[in-house]
Amino acid sequence: MLLKYQEKLPFTEAKNIHSRIETFISDTRAKKRYFQKRKLDTEEILSYLLKRDLTFKGQKTNYATHNMHAFAAKFPPQLPKLFINELTTTGEVVLDPMSGSGTTLVEAVLSNRYGIGTDIDPLAVMIAKVKLSSLNISETVKVANSVLQQAKKRFSHITDAQLCEFYSPETTFCFNKRNRTCEII
Numbered sequence: 001m002l003l004k005y006q007e008k009l010p011f012t013e014a015k016n017i018h019s020r021i022e023t024f025i026s027d028t029r030a031k032k033r034y035f036q037k038r039k040l041d042t043e044e045i046l047s048y049l050l051k052r053d054l055t056f057k058g059q060k061t062n063y064a065t066h067n068m069h070a071f072a073a074k075f076p077p078q079l080p081k082l083f084i085n086e087l088t089t090t091g092e093v094v095l096d097p098m099s100g101s102g103t104t105l106v107e108a109v110l111s112n113r114y115g116i117g118t119d120i121d122p123l124a125v126m127i128a129k130v131k132l133s134s135l136n137i138s139e140t141v142k143v144a145n146s147v148l149q150q151a152k153k154r155f156s157h158i159t160d161a162q163l164c165e166f167y168s169p170e171t172t173f174c175f176n177k178r179n180r181t182c183e184i185i
């Protein structure tokens with residue numbers, strides 16, 4: 001399965017990439033020189049970056065959509081962000097072939113790169129897609145309200161005491177703020 005996110009990249013950037021590629025194709029020697037230089041630079045930067053402390057202890061990891069869903073062995077977002085920013089420039093493509101919940105792809109988009117991800121696990125792909133989808137806020141609020149109304153109708157006969165058997169007091173409080181019988185701990 002393939003995930004591709006390019007909505008946030010401005011059109012002018014996409015045009016620039018296209019014209020740069022065309023120039024490369026028409027000048028093979030320049031193309032070769034560019035990639036040779038780029039390879040050298042990349043290796044130097046990589047060896048420098050890999051010597052750094054890459055634990056990012058104590059740094060915030062819940063910004064943007066990163067904490068939307070739990071996922072095993074997630075990167076701290078600062079990790080892909082560092083490599084993306086040091087090794088690529090605006091408008092370039094970032095590929096994560098085992099993208100999991102899409103941390104790298106979210107960071108690629110936040111840094112105005114194209115993010116392409118693949119993963120063997122359909123759940124991982126779904127989580128990543130959700131984290132990368134832009135929402136129409138008013139449409140989302142409309143749908144959420146309709147779900148809420150349906151749920152209220154369907155579960156109106158359930159008492160707070162019954163809810164308390166299954167849910168924590170905090171959750172029960174959220175279900176029914178006005179008629180609370182559970183203590184908040």
Ligand SMILES: C[S@@+](CC[C@H](N)C(=O)[O-])C[C@H]1O[C@@H](n2cnc3c(N)ncnc32)[C@H](O)[C@@H]1O
Nearest residue numbers: 073074075098099100101102103119120121124
């Ligand atoms: C440690 S997780 C990646 C987590 C990701 N960096 C994040 O922050 O969410 C490794 C991922 O590799 C995927 N994977 C393992 N073998 C794979 C394969 N052969 N092809 C594609 N994906 C694979 C797994 O499904 C899993 O989602």
